[in-house]
Amino acid sequence: MKELVRELGDVVSTDAAVLEEHSRDTSRAEPGGLPAAVVRVHSATEVQTVLRWATTHRVPVSVRGAGTGVSGGALAYPGGLVVSLAAMNQVLEIDAPNRIAEVDPGIIVDQLDQAAAAHELMYAPDPVSYQTATIGGTVDTNAGGLRCLAHGVTRDVIAGLEVVLADGRLIRTGSRTRKNSTGYDLTGLFIGSEGTLGVVTRVIARLKPRPVGEAVTFSAQFPTMAAAGAAVATIMASATTPEMLELMDRNSIDIVQRHFPSAVAAEGEALLVGQTIGTDAQQQAEAVVSACRDAGALLAEAGGGEELLDTRRMVNPALNAAGLALSCDVAVPPSRLAEMFERIDDISVQTGYPVNTCAHAGDGNMHPSVLAANDSAEEVAAAEHVLTLITEAALDMGGVISGEHRIGSLKTGMLAQQFDPDTLDLQHQLKGFFDPVGILSPGRAI
Incomplete structure (x- = not known):
């Protein structure tokens, strides 16, 4: 470590508070211990120095930006290095x-x-x-x-x-x-x-x-998430592609209302919100609203405010404020959303755990979550089991175990259920080719 400090100076920190701050991301994953140092680099040259040193001394490295990841990909390794790129920000x-x-x-x-x-x-x-x-x-x-x-x-x-x-x-x-x-x-x-x-x-x-024209927000309330999923399939099969198309269940909206009150309320069990932008935005929004009404919406209208979309963005903060929220990130073909939501309902009934679901509905990417009653190992394991069942259901429908949050350190155990052995082995070979010593985020992603 003295050798690294001699080469890089005060960009290398071993201060206990700095090590603790950089040891975790926003996921529920817990680091196994503190890193030996945090290196807050300012240039590619400094990164080169760090990685040469880490390769020579066989020290594991985790790479960190703002630490907003939710799959445990930026966690520190005990005795390893955290390379922070936050200062390279121009x-x-x-x-x-x-x-x-x-x-x-x-x-x-x-x-x-x-x-x-x-x-x-x-x-x-x-x-x-x-x-x-x-x-x-x-x-x-x-x-x-x-x-x-x-x-x-x-x-x-x-x-x-x-x-x-x-x-x-x-x-x-x-x-x-x-x-x-x-x-x-x-x-x-x-x-x-x-x-x-x-x-x-x-x-x-x-x-x-940048899109030219007005932005028109629309919303539709549905009696069930499955009905909303059917409406999404209809919309995505049409000639209209909204700028945004988001879905929240009643549980998610209620949690947002408890922690970040707004005027948005759920009349049914599902709220579909979205936005069209452009010179024909109003016409596009009306087409989406019409499709929702045809699909059985309890209420559908165009012209809502940005507050609807703000509510969607506040789901994750609200879940975090509500307690120990365990979530997953699965994606299925949009045409199978309705079926997937029915499976989630069945899993909730089967396990006795309420499931909160929000989704980037137009691309079939959903984020079901479960609130654990406490942080005991038994309770966390039971909540994790619910998410495993949901992930397996997504795979049954031709889906994937991650739509956008990646694998990190939390989901590696399910990779073999999505990939056949040869495909997974090829990915390990690629990792070995680029990083033969295995210092870069070992044991994660693949």
Whole structure:
């Protein structure tokens, strides 16, 4: 450690408070102990020094942005290093003619979007934590968000990366061109790799023109989540693609109301909310409302306020405020949402645990959660069992065990249920090729 301090100086911290602050993310995962040091890097050169040192001394490294991840991917390793990229937080360039942004990995997603807005452009992906999450973290997890229905997830807007490999080499992937058919898609390989293949030190992101026209919010109340799921399937089979299409069950809305009171109330068991944007936004919203009415909505209207969408964004904070919330992140084909919600109801009845569900409904990505009565090992295990049953139900429907939050340290046990042995083995081989010593987030993601 003295050797590392000699090379990097005071960017290396062994202060107990700093170690504790950087040891965990916002997930329920608990670190096994404190790291030996936190290295708050300011440049790719410093990252190279850190990883060379870690490889030489066989020290495990976890990579951290803002720590907003919910799957335990940024947890410290006992006696390991935490590499914090939060200080690398500049917008390096907004190239408006080419609709490209080049940024440090520690820039907050909302800050990047606001920088693009000054040029009438937008950075489209918007995770719920967009005001605190870093772009590097969203690249590492291939984050989604509310706007991703219309604009795609993080993978769809990243043009290139600068990455430091485990042995300290620095590589650049992708390009700033609109088209690129050269070589393997290394950019895509690093996106969503959760820091297991390299450390992202620069991001080249594609921007889009900011939508022109009004924004119209719509909502629909349904007697059941299954009925709302059927309405979503109808909407997604139509010619209209809303900017956002979100779904909350009554349990989720009630929890938000208890902790963050608003004027939003659930008349039925499910609330579908969304937004259309553009010169024909009102017409699109009315088409969605009509589809909801045809699908049996108790109430459907266009023209609601932003408060509806704010309520959706407050579900996770409300669950955290309510107690020990255990959640999962599964995705199914949108056409099977209704069936999936019926399975969740059956699982809730079978286990005796109420399930709170919200969803990025248009892309079939849902976040069921269970509130554990206490933090005893037995109670947590029982709540985890409910989520396991829900995840297995998603797999039965051709779904996946994570739609946007990735695997981290919490979900590795279920990878073998989604991947066949050869496919999973190939991923382990890729990990071994890029990180032969195994210092980068060992035991996570795959």
